[in-house]
Amino acid sequence: MTRYNAWNLFKQGLSGQRGWSPAWGSPEPKPRYDVLIIGGGGHGLATAYYLAKVHGIRNIALLEKGWIGGGNTGRNTTIVRSNYYYPQSAAIYDFSLRLYEGLARELNYNIMLSQRGIINLVHTRHDLEGARRWVGAMNANGIDAELMTPEQIKVHIPLLDVTRSARYPVWGGFLQRRGGTARHDAVAWGYARAASALGVDIIQNCELRGFLMGNNGQIEGVDTSRGRIQAERFGMAVAGHSSVVAGLAGFRLPVTSYALQAFVTEPLKPVIDCVMISFATGMYLSQSDKGGLVIGGGLDHYLSYAQRGNMPMIRNVLGAVADQMPGLGRVRLLRQWAGIVDVVHDSSPILGETPVPNLYINCGWGTGGFKAIPAGGYLLAHHLATGRPHEIAAPFTLSRFTSGALIDEAAASGIPH
Numbered sequence: 507m508t509r510y511n512a513w514n515l516f517k518q519g520l521s522g523q524r525g526w527s528p529a530w531g532s533p534e535p536k537p538r539y540d541v542l543i544i545g546g547g548g549h550g551l552a553t554a555y556y557l558a559k560v561h562g563i564r565n566i567a568l569l570e571k572g573w574i575g576g577g578n579t580g581r582n583t584t585i586v587r588s589n590y591y592y593p594q595s596a597a598i599y600d601f602s603l604r605l606y607e608g609l610a611r612e613l614n615y616n617i618m619l620s621q622r623g624i625i626n627l628v629h630t631r632h633d634l635e636g637a638r639r640w641v642g643a644m645n646a647n648g649i650d651a652e653l654m655t656p657e658q659i660k661v662h663i664p665l666l667d668v669t670r671s672a673r674y675p676v677w678g679g680f681l682q683r684r685g686g687t688a689r690h691d692a693v694a695w696g697y698a699r700a701a702s703a704l705g706v707d708i709i710q711n712c713e714l715r716g717f718l719m720g721n722n723g724q725i726e727g728v729d730t731s732r733g734r735i736q737a738e739r740f741g742m743a744v745a746g747h748s749s750v751v752a753g754l755a756g757f758r759l760p761v762t763s764y765a766l767q768a769f770v771t772e773p774l775k776p777v778i779d780c781v782m783i784s785f786a787t788g789m790y791l792s793q794s795d796k797g798g799l800v801i802g803g804g805l806d807h808y809l810s811y812a813q814r815g816n817m818p819m820i821r822n823v824l825g826a827v828a829d830q831m832p833g834l835g836r837v838r839l840l841r842q843w844a845g846i847v848d849v850v851h852d853s854s855p856i857l858g859e860t861p862v863p864n865l866y867i868n869c870g871w872g873t874g875g876f877k878a879i880p881a882g883g884y885l886l887a888h889h890l891a892t893g894r895p896h897e898i899a900a901p902f903t904l905s906r907f908t909s910g911a912l913i914d915e916a917a918a919s920g921i922p923h
C-alpha cells in the first residue's frame with residue numbers, strides 16, 4: 507500500500523498520478539476463513555480492521571451485498587458526539603470519539619474530522635431544567651459539556667431566531683465542543699484500505715443468503731450469491747437488515763427497521779459554525795465543507811425497507827428549518843435520501859453473543875451509529891477474538907431484554923423515536 511503523504515503526492519505527480527496502488531483489493535472468495543464478517547458498512551469494516559490490527563487475525567473475509575459504505579454509513583449526516591446521559595453510554599460513545607480523534611493518523615487517511623462543536627437547543631423552561639441535569643450527568647461522566655444562553659448560541663448560529671416571540675423560542679442550549687462531523691465515505695474507505703493492507707478479503711457484490719448449520723447448533727458456513735464459504739466464527743453488522751439476517755440464523759431480535767431521511771441544500775457561504783440540533787422540532791443541521799446545509803429529521807412513522815425520501819418529511823423538517831431560521835426560507839434543496847436504520851426499544855446498541863454460539867452481533871445503533879463506528883468495530887473484534895465481551899460492551903448484550911437491564915437513551919439518541 508502506498509502511503510498517502512506529501513512526498514508520495516509529489517512523486518506521483520511527476521507521472522500524472524498514475525502510479526498509486528488500488529486502495530483495497532477485490533479478491534475472489536476463498537473456501538474457508540477464520541472469521542467472516544457480514545456487512546461492509548463502517549462497523550463491519552472497522553471490525554475487520556481491528557481483528558487484524560489488534561488481534562493479529564489475518565484470515566478474514568468481509569461480505570458486502572452491494573458496495574462498501576453503500577448502506578447507512580454512506581447516507582448519514584456525519585455527526586460525531588458523545589453527549590449521552592448514562593455512564594454506560596458515555597463510556598462507549600466517548601471511547602469512540604477518542605478513537606476518531608486519532609483515526610486519520612492511524613489509518614493514514616484523512617477522515618476530515620471537524621470538532622466544531624454540537625449545540626442542543628432548548629425551547630421551553632422545562633427542557634432547560636432537563637438540559638441542566640444532562641450537562642451535570644455528562645460532566646459527572648467526564649465528558650465536556652456547557653450550558654449556553656440564547657445570546658451565546660446566536661454567535662454560532664446568526665440566522666437562528668432566538669426571540670421569545672419566535673414559533674420555537676430558544677431558552678438556551680448546551681454545547682459539547684468535542685462534537686462535530688467527519689466525512690462518512692472516508693471513514694469507510696479508510697478502514698477498508700487499512701484492513702485490506704493487513705490481508706482482509708473485502709468481497710463486494712456478495713450477498714449472504716443463508717447459514718449452513720452444523721449438528722452442534724453452530725454455523726459452519728454461509729451460502730452467498732458468490733458461492734459457499736466456511737469459517738470458524740462469524741460477526742454480523744448489517745444495521746437495518748439485522749432482523750433479516752438473524753432470521754436466516756434462526757433467531758429473532760428486538761429490532762425494528764425504519765427509513766431515516768436527510769437533505770442537502772445548494773452551497774452557501776458560511777452561515778453556521780457548529781452542528782445544531784433541536785429536539786422539539788426533530789430537526790438538525792450543519793454545513794458541509796462544500797457549503798451545503800446538511801439537514802436531518804426524525805424517523806418515518808411506519809416500518810419500511812424503502813430507502814427513499816418522501817413529501818411529508820420534507821414538509822416537517824424543512825418547515826422546522828424555515829420556522830427557526832427564516833433567512834434560509836428561499837434556499838434551494840439539492841437532494842433528499844434515506845437509509846434503513848435498526849431501532850431498539852431502549853435506543854441503545856446490541857453487542858456480542860447471539861443464541862447461535864459462534865455468531866456475534868453488532869446492531870441497534872438506530873439513528874446514531876456513525877459516531878460509534880470505531881468503538882463498535884473495536885468491541886465486536888474483541889469479542890470475536892477473545893470469546894469474551896470487552897468491559898465497555900458488557901452492558902449492551904442481547905440478554906438485557908430478558909434481564910430488564912435496559913439503558914434508555916431515547917432522549918440522547920438524537921431525534922425522537
Ligand SMILES: Cc1cc2nc3c(=O)[nH]c(=O)nc-3n(C[C@H](O)[C@H](O)[C@H](O)COP(=O)(O)OP(=O)(O)OC[C@H]3O[C@@H](n4cnc5c(N)ncnc54)[C@H](O)[C@@H]3O)c2cc1C
Nearest residue numbers: 547548549571577578579582583585714745845875876877
Ligand atoms: C439519514 C441518516 C442520517 C444519519 N445521521 C447520523 C449522524 O449524523 N450521526 C450518527 O452517528 N449516525 C447517523 N446515522 C446512523 C448511522 O448512519 C448508522 O447507525 C451507521 O452507519 C450504521 O453503520 P453499519 O455499518 O452498522 O451499517 P450500514 O452502513 O448500513 O452497513 C450495513 C451493510 O450491510 C450490508 N448488508 C445487509 N444485508 C446483507 C447481506 N444479507 N449480505 C451482505 N451484506 C449485507 C448492507 O448492504 C450495508 O452496506 C444516520 C443514518 C441515516 C440513514
